[in-house]
Amino acid sequence: MSAAAIVRGRAWVGDTALFAPVDLELGTTGWTCLLGPSGVGKSTILRLIAGLETGARFEGRVETNRPVALMAQDPGLIGWLDVTGNVTLGARLRGENPDPARAETLIKAVGLADRAHHLPSNLSGGQRQRVALARTLFEDRPLVLLDEPFSALDARTRAQMQDLSAHLLDGRTVLLVTHDPAEAARLGDRIVLLREDGLTEWSVPTRRPDAAARPYDAPEVLALQADLMRGMMA
Numbered sequence: 001m002s003a004a005a006i007v008r009g010r011a012w013v014g015d016t017a018l019f020a021p022v023d024l025e026l027g028t029t030g031w032t033c034l035l036g037p038s039g040v041g042k043s044t045i046l047r048l049i050a051g052l053e054t055g056a057r058f059e060g061r062v063e064t065n066r067p068v069a070l071m072a073q074d075p076g077l078i079g080w081l082d083v084t085g086n087v088t089l090g091a092r093l094r095g096e097n098p099d100p101a102r103a104e105t106l107i108k109a110v111g112l113a114d115r116a117h118h119l120p121s122n123l124s125g126g127q128r129q130r131v132a133l134a135r136t137l138f139e140d141r142p143l144v145l146l147d148e149p150f151s152a153l154d155a156r157t158r159a160q161m162q163d164l165s166a167h168l169l170d171g172r173t174v175l176l177v178t179h180d181p182a183e184a185a186r187l188g189d190r191i192v193l194l195r196e197d198g199l200t201e202w203s204v205p206t207r208r209p210d211a212a213a214r215p216y217d218a219p220e221v222l223a224l225q226a227d228l229m230r231g232m233m234a
């Protein structure tokens, strides 16, 4: 299997079809942005790839051939661990000795250096989301699934975290679920829209620079954003 992940099939919740047959193949590198209306099944696709329980019945084929990190919508932080403890949780659960310097660098990179020893209850929603992002980046996996990872962030911080993620996840396979056409226009090497009738591949006219998000104010990015918005409104 040359792809990093494959999802082929359809899903039901109870007797109701969630989406028509989908055929999604993720390459060995690059960002695929998945957009679509609320409740259509985007998180379900991520959870299927991650091998986790979903609320849906899936008939088809799911394959992955590399270690996965999933950042779910809910940051899922452990309340009695501080920021550093949460960022290094996965490594510690696996019985590894997490590299403190790497954790510190990532915590600084997400703008939380002065919060490293705070508990989640003392953080804002956006700060908690950045802890979850740092934890996902700390996992250092070749296949990374991000479910609305920047949704709680202000516009400036969101752009900064998009830049950081594009840089740190360069060369990985990333599947990003987002509701934000501007985000997809900055980050997508591929953009796919999921609707009840299945997946539609969106044309992405410009190549994304290596290890960088597209500039948020570039005319071609604004045009792609508008085009996506029109597609989502249709």
Ligand SMILES: Nc1ncnc2c1ncn2[C@@H]1O[C@H](COP(=O)(O)OP(=O)(O)OP(=O)(O)O)[C@@H](O)[C@H]1O
Binding pocket: 013, 018, 036, 037, 038, 039, 040, 041, 042, 043, 044, 045, 054, 055, 056
């Ligand atoms: N644990 C569950 N049990 C039953 N139904 C569920 C469960 N989780 C999700 N669903 C249903 O499955 C459908 C798809 O949910 P999913 O979270 O995949 O949608 P989504 O496209 O990611 O939505 P959003 O953009 O709002 O996050 C929804 O109708 C939801 O109500």
